[in-house]
Amino acid sequence: MAGQASGAHLASMLASMNLSPEIVQRMMRDPTLRQTVGSNVNSILGRGDSQQGSNLAGSFESMRQSALHAKAIHLLVLRQTFLGTDPEHSVENLEHLQRIGIFEMLVRKRHKGTYLLCRIISKPTHHLSIDVAVEDPDAGTSMLAIYHYPFTLNCSINEVDELFPIGAIIALREPYYKFASRGDVPMIRVDAASDIIFLDPHSELARQVSWTTGDTVDTPSYPTTPEGWKNRGNGFFKRKQWLCAAMAYSDGLKLAPSHHLLLLNRSQAYLHLHWYNSAAHDAESVLSMHLDDSVINVKAAVRSANAYYGSAMYRDVLRVAGLHPGNADVQTTSSKAKERLQETVTGVYKWDSIYSGSRGPASRPDIASFQGSVEVVTPPHGRRGLFVTRNVKAGELLLVSKPIVSYYPEDNPEFQHELFTCFNFLTDKLGNRCDYALIDLLVQRLWDDPNAAKTIQALYSGSDLPASTIYPFAPIPTRPLSHPRTPCVDIDIKRVERVASHNTHDIEDDMKAVKWMGRHDMAVGVYELPSFCNHSCLPSATKVFFGDVIVMRAARDLSRGEEVTSYYRPGTKPYNDRARDLNRVWGFTCDCCICLADRADGQAALSLRARVYDEPAPSTLSSAQQRVAELLSSYVDTRERRLCGVKPELYFAYHHLAMAFMTSRATGWRENAVEAFMNALDVIGMVITDRSTSGPLPSSSATLPVDTARFPAFPRICPSVIVQVASLLESMGQRARAANWLKVGVWGEC
Ligand SMILES: C[S@@+](CC[C@H](N)C(=O)[O-])C[C@H]1O[C@@H](n2cnc3c(N)ncnc32)[C@H](O)[C@@H]1O
Numbered sequence: 001m002a003g004q005a006s007g008a009h010l011a012s013m014l015a016s017m018n019l020s021p022e023i024v025q026r027m028m029r030d031p032t033l034r035q036t037v038g039s040n041v042n043s044i045l046g047r048g049d050s051q052q053g054s055n056l057a058g059s060f061e062s063m064r065q066s067a068l069h070a071k072a073i074h075l076l077v078l079r080q081t082f083l084g085t086d087p088e089h090s091v092e093n094l095e096h097l098q099r100i101g102i103f104e105m106l107v108r109k110r111h112k113g114t115y116l117l118c119r120i121i122s123k124p125t126h127h128l129s130i131d132v133a134v135e136d137p138d139a140g141t142s143m144l145a146i147y148h149y150p151f152t153l154n155c156s157i158n159e160v161d162e163l164f165p166i167g168a169i170i171a172l173r174e175p176y177y178k179f180a181s182r183g184d185v186p187m188i189r190v191d192a193a194s195d196i197i198f199l200d201p202h203s204e205l206a207r208q209v210s211w212t213t214g215d216t217v218d219t220p221s222y223p224t225t226p227e228g229w230k231n232r233g234n235g236f237f238k239r240k241q242w243l244c245a246a247m248a249y250s251d252g253l254k255l256a257p258s259h260h261l262l263l264l265n266r267s268q269a270y271l272h273l274h275w276y277n278s279a280a281h282d283a284e285s286v287l288s289m290h291l292d293d294s295v296i297n298v299k300a301a302v303r304s305a306n307a308y309y310g311s312a313m314y315r316d317v318l319r320v321a322g323l324h325p326g327n328a329d330v331q332t333t334s335s336k337a338k339e340r341l342q343e344t345v346t347g348v349y350k351w352d353s354i355y356s357g358s359r360g361p362a363s364r365p366d367i368a369s370f371q372g373s374v375e376v377v378t379p380p381h382g383r384r385g386l387f388v389t390r391n392v393k394a395g396e397l398l399l400v401s402k403p404i405v406s407y408y409p410e411d412n413p414e415f416q417h418e419l420f421t422c423f424n425f426l427t428d429k430l431g432n433r434c435d436y437a438l439i440d441l442l443v444q445r446l447w448d449d450p451n452a453a454k455t456i457q458a459l460y461s462g463s464d465l466p467a468s469t470i471y472p473f474a475p476i477p478t479r480p481l482s483h484p485r486t487p488c489v490d491i492d493i494k495r496v497e498r499v500a501s502h503n504t505h506d507i508e509d510d511m512k513a514v515k516w517m518g519r520h521d522m523a524v525g526v527y528e529l530p531s532f533c534n535h536s537c538l539p540s541a542t543k544v545f546f547g548d549v550i551v552m553r554a555a556r557d558l559s560r561g562e563e564v565t566s567y568y569r570p571g572t573k574p575y576n577d578r579a580r581d582l583n584r585v586w587g588f589t590c591d592c593c594i595c596l597a598d599r600a601d602g603q604a605a606l607s608l609r610a611r612v613y614d615e616p617a618p619s620t621l622s623s624a625q626q627r628v629a630e631l632l633s634s635y636v637d638t639r640e641r642r643l644c645g646v647k648p649e650l651y652f653a654y655h656h657l658a659m660a661f662m663t664s665r666a667t668g669w670r671e672n673a674v675e676a677f678m679n680a681l682d683v684i685g686m687v688i689t690d691r692s693t694s695g696p697l698p699s700s701s702a703t704l705p706v707d708t709a710r711f712p713a714f715p716r717i718c719p720s721v722i723v724q725v726a727s728l729l730e731s732m733g734q735r736a737r738a739a740n741w742l743k744v745g746v747w748g749e750c
Contacts, residue, residue, distance in 0.1 A: 077418045081128055081436060084426035084501055086494045087147075089192030090173035094205075097173060102140025106186070110176040116188070117199075118144070119211055120168045126152065126160045128436070134170075134188070137209035143180075143187040144172075148493060150193060150444040151243045151273065153437055154412045162236070162244045167219035169206045171197045192493040193443065198485050226256040233265060242272040246484040260286050260296060267303045271310070275448035277488075280307035280316075281480035298327055305333040311449075312368065312402075314341040340368035347372055347397045354546050362408035362523070363547030369528075370400040374564055376471050376532045384460075385534040386564040391557070394709050395747070398541055398552045398564055399529050404452060405441035406507065406525035406548035407434050426462065426501040427585040434524045438504060442496045442526065447487040451475050459531050461498035463587060468495075471532070502586065503531040508545050508716065523548070533564055536592040537571035537578060538646060538685065540564055542715045556710040565592075570714055571648040572684065574610040575599070593644035600641065605634035609649045617656050624660035628653045647683045648714070654680035655721065670728050677725045686712040693729060697736060705737070706744050719745050 088110055100114035121141070122133035129145040130152055152160060172188065173195045179186050190196055199206045223229045229252025236245035249266035253259060263282045270279035283304035291297060301324040308316035314337040321327075321334030343349050347370045358365045373392055378384040392398070409416070412433075420433040429435075446453040458471035481488060507523035530543070530550050541552045543566045552566065568586060569578045575598040582590050589595075598606060612631055618624040631653050635641060658676035661669045671693050678688050687707035690698055697703075712718050726741035 079128060079418055079420045079433075081422050083422055083424040083431070083436065083439065083497050087191035087497070088174075088176070089491055089493050090195050091490050092173060094171055094173060094197060100175070101138040102136045102142050102188075103138060105142075105175065105177045105188070108178050108186070110174055112174055114174060116172040116175045117205065117209060118142075118170060118172065120144075120164055120166055120170065121213060123166060124157075124160045124164045126155075126157055129189075130160055130164060131187075132164050135211060135213060137211060139212040142177075143185060144190065145187050146190045146193065146196065148191060148193055148440050148443045148491075149196075150440070150447050153440045154414065155241075155243075159241050159244055162241070163247075165220050169199045169201055171199055171205065173197065192491040194487050194489075194491040196485075222251070226252040226259050226262060228252075229255070230259075230262055230265065233262070233269070237265065237269060240272075242269045243484060245269040246273065246275075250483045258285075258289070260289055260291060264296060264299055264303070267300070267307070270448070271303060271306055273448075274310060274444075275481065275484075276307045276310035277448050277450075277478045278480040280304050280311065280313075281478075283307060298324070298329075301327050302329045302333070305330045305337075309333050309337055309340075312340070312344075314338075314344070314368070336366070343400075344368040344370050347400070349400070358547035358549075362410040364406065365547045365549050367400065367402070367546075367549060369402045370397065371529060372396070372398045374398050374529070376529070383534060384532065386529065386532045388554070388558045388560060388562055388564060390560045392554045394554055394556045394711055396554045398554060399550075401527045401530050401550045401552075403525035403527050403548050403550075404455065405438060405445050406523065407437045407441055408507070408523040408548075409434060412437075424501055426498060429585055432522075434522060435500070435504065438500045438524055438526060439493075439497055442500060443491055443493070446489060446491060446496070448481055450478055450488045453489045455528055456496060456499050457492075459499045459528075460502050461495050462502060465495065465498055500526060503527070505530065505550065507548050525550075530566070533566045535568040535582065535586070535588075535590060536565035537567060537569070537590060537594040537648075538592055538644065539566045541566055542711055543567075544715060553711070555712075567714075571646070572651050572714060572717070574613045574649050575606045576610040577613070593640070594646065594648065597638060597640035597644040600638040601634065601636045605636065608634045612653070613649065618660065621657075621660040621664045621666065624653070624657040628657050646685045648685075650683040651680050651714075651717065654683065658721075658724065670732050674725055674728050677721050677728075680721055681706075681712060681718065684712045684714050684717070685710065686718065693732060693734060693737070697740075703740075704744050704747060705740055706747075708747060711748065715748055718748050722748065 092113070094115055097115040098113060100111055100116055102116065102118070105111055105116070116136060118134040118136045120132050121135050124130045124132045129147045130149060131143060131145050133141060134144045135141045146164075149163070152163065172190060175195075176189050176191075177186060178189050201207075223232055229248050233245045233248030233252065236242075236248055246266050246269040249262045249269065252262045253266070256262065263286050267279045267282035267286070270276070270282065283300045286296065286300035287304060301320055305317050305320045308314070308320065317334055317337035318341075321330050321337075324330045349367060349370075354365050354367055357363070373389045373396075374386050375389050376384065377387045379387075388398070415433055418433065420436070422431040422433070422436045423429075424431055424435070442456065446456060454469050454473055454476065455471075457469040458467050458473065461467065479488070503526055504524050505527060507525055525548050527550055530552065533541070533552075540555050540558055540562060541564045542555050543550055543552050545551070552564070554564075558564070569581045571578070571592075571594050575595065579589065579595070582588060609631060612627060615627075618627050628650070631647075631650050635647050641647075654676050658673045658680065661673040661676060666672075674693050675691070678691055682688055687710055688705060689707055690703075690705035692698065722741055722745040726738040726745070729735075729741060730738035
């Protein structure tokens with residue numbers, strides 16, 4: 001292609017760099033940018049040119065500058081990506097693979113049995129993927145897009161420059177060549193970061209080859225001594241570039257494997273990365289040297305204690321504390337570890353302070369997980385799930401689960417100007433940055449933690465991808481990362497995506513009620529035990545969030561061997577909506593008692609309820625009454641309905657009716673509102689034993705007016721109704737009754 005690049009080519013070129021349409025359009029309108037990029041585009045498109053390597057690199061650098069410029073002018077950025085395309089990863093050792101060149105790869109496929117030896121020849125751009133230009137020893141060049149590289153989701157371009165420096169020689173295991181989803185420039189795409197192996201330039205493989213472009217400009221120069229690497233690492237550390245710091249310390253350790261300061265510093269960098277396994281190993285290595293330097297020993301003890309605490313290995317914290325009784329910082333961590341141990345063994349928590357402490361944004365309470373009397377079982381001819389191991393009482397604590405990973409939109413406020421859509425082919429769901437970020441977080445978590453990797457292998461990942469680990473499993477002994485660039489396991493990115501697709505929990509925040517406001521940027525998490533919980537529209541357990549921690553309790557008395565269920569879609573939604581979502585996202589038809597009763601009511605009744613659900617709240621008392629009557633008439637007196645005992649879609653109708661009575665101030669509005677609120681609780685399964693609003697209390701004044709053997713199945717929506725009942729009774733002069741209803745609220749919350 002000769003002459004000036006056409007506008008269309010230029011636009012598609014920019015689009016292929018994952019620039020949003022807005023940025024592309026803005027750049028196309030900006031004469032300076034257009035000239036800069038346009039003058040370079042021809043050389044990229046002219047792929048047969050013998051000078052293409054250097055042209056590609058030069059052009060790429062110009063475009064990178066253009067992209068940075070566009071970012072600097074604060075455009076609203078639209079991002080779009082996909083999940084659930086079942087990306088593959090390599091499990092082959094490099095030694096067992098044959099070298100392939102870029103010219104041999106120009107077919108859209110994963111090149112099994114091969115590896116590509118290449119060299120980075122441009123600075124990277126960084127959007128969702130990290131994009132660099134690479135050359136191979138046969139003068140082939142290509143764009144390389146790297147997805148889900150740890151800690152790059154929101155890192156600075158300077159860090160990306162350090163992570164993917166010009167001149168770095170890499171081997172890509174079983175590379176995948178594809179057309180760009182936008183634009184017309186094909187590329188090599190890496191989804192599993194473990195497929196990239198950075199080679200030592202002095203290694204056998206790297207020394208065998210020469211590069212067409214000779215010495216690349218801008219190739220960074222590196223230290224040659226352990227001390228030099230330490231200083232380089234410390235520089236990154238000061239700038240909070242923890243991964244770059246850990247890499248520099250590791251490169252120093254290659255020259256001096258027992259350099260205690262490098263180990264100690266790397267341990268701290270790993271702590272910041274939450275790579276607690278390797279952090280503990282590094283700190284323990286220093287302690288095992290028995291150095292005659294108390295400052296070093298104190299630091300190593302603190303770091304190992306903190307690393308064990310981060311890994312929830314509380315007994316190891318106490319062991320370290322026992323060896324260092326005079327170390328105040330270790331003793332502080334040890335006191336916390338004792339509290340966590342107490343929680344995890346007894347299930348006794350300070351709920352008041354945990355509740356108030358978890359009210360802030362992006363809250364991650366510092367508490368321990370707890371497994372009560374529940375176990376994961378696959379019954380003969382049944383579905384794997386969570387079951388109780390003994391009889392438990394309504395309200396008993398079943399589990400407390402800290403997330404394997406969690407993500408709040410507040411974690412990255414800088415992305416709030418983005419409109420991020422992430423379509424998931426597995427669930428047909430349109431997600432957002434949070435859904436996408438979870439994948440990166442899971443990759444980061446597995447990188448250093450082989451037991452977390454095993455847990456992921458054990459979780460449900462779709463009917464056509466069986467779990468590859470039987471749960472529960474005995475924890476495996478761990479080793480430290482050999483280098484921060486090399487994960488402890490090959491990253492099975494397909495499984496990670498699938499596990500996230502099928503097991504992500506929306507983190508519900510009662511204070512903000514974000515769930516009900518339909519906020520786009522819902523916080524999300526992936527959990528261990530709660531992932532084994534099957535769905536029921538009338539669950540046997542309640543599930544509430546304290547920050548990102550899930551707390552589940554028995555919703556009613558459960559007999560040994562009964563299943564613990566929670567809801568994926570609340571039973572208060574009409575059947576048609578629930579059934580559609582459960583089928584689309586999780587691939588099953590629910591046979592719980594509510595669904596059986598709903599199906600027995602017939603399609604006409606179900607359609608009516610779906611229509612009413614979508615209507616706006618009634619504006620008058622009579623329309624609210626009419627809505628209740630209309631919905632009530634849709635329930636048929638079937639055996640199934642009698643067995644299920646609830647009519648959850650009526651909840652909102654009764655709630656609206658109560659509000660309408662309150663607004664009307666018509667004669668007896670208080671009594672009528674109380675009755676409507678009680679009906680709202682009744683239809684979602686709260687058994688009210690005393691509905692009286694006046695006269696003497698029927699029994700002892702301490703007796704609660706509800707059956708405490710059974711919780712309503714939807715605890716999140718109850719407290720506001722209960723408080724309304726209490727405040728209405730109070731305004732009617734019924735203080736004792738009001739107090740009892742407030743106690744009902746406390747009972748329901750605890
Ligand atoms: C988060 S997993 C639940 C645990 C899962 N049974 C396991 O073995 O790990 C979600 C998957 O479990 C199955 N599942 C959950 N509840 C179900 C139900 N009520 N009926 C049928 N399948 C259900 C579906 O395959 C769903 O996609």
